Amino acid sequence: MSEKQQILFMQIRLLRMMAEKYSLSLKQAAEIFGKYNVLPFIREGYGIFHVEGDEAVFEEVKSFLQSKGAAL
Template sequence: MNESQQILFMQIRILRMMAERNAISLKQAAEIFAEYNVLPFIREGFGIFHVEGDDAVFEEVKAYLQSKGAAV
C-alpha cells in the first residue's frame, strides 16, 4: 500500500471514529471535517500520525477541532 492509500485509510478510520464517538452520522462527521479542513490536517500530520495509534490521532484531531471552535 502506498502512502496516499495509507493516508486515505487513516482519514476514513478517524472520520468513522468521530461519528461513532459523538453519536452522529457519517454525513455529519464529514461535514465537520470539511468545514474545519480536517482531511488536509491529517494528510499534513501523517508523518507523525502513522506511528501513533488511531486513538492518539483521534485525540489530536479532536484538539485541532476544539482549537478551531468546533463543539466536539
C-alpha cells in the first residue's frame, strides 16, 4: 500500500473515531474536519503519526481542534 493510501486510511479512521466519540454523523464530523483543516494536519503529521496508535493521534487531533477554537 502506498503512503498516500495509508494517509487516507488514517484520515478515515480518525474521522470515524471523531463521529463515534462525539455522537456525530459522519457528515458532521467531516464538516468539522473541513472547517478546521484537520485532513491536511493529519497528512503533514503522518511521518510521526504512523508510528502512534489511533487513540494517540486522535488526542493530537483534539488538541489541534481546540487550538483552532473548536468547541468539542
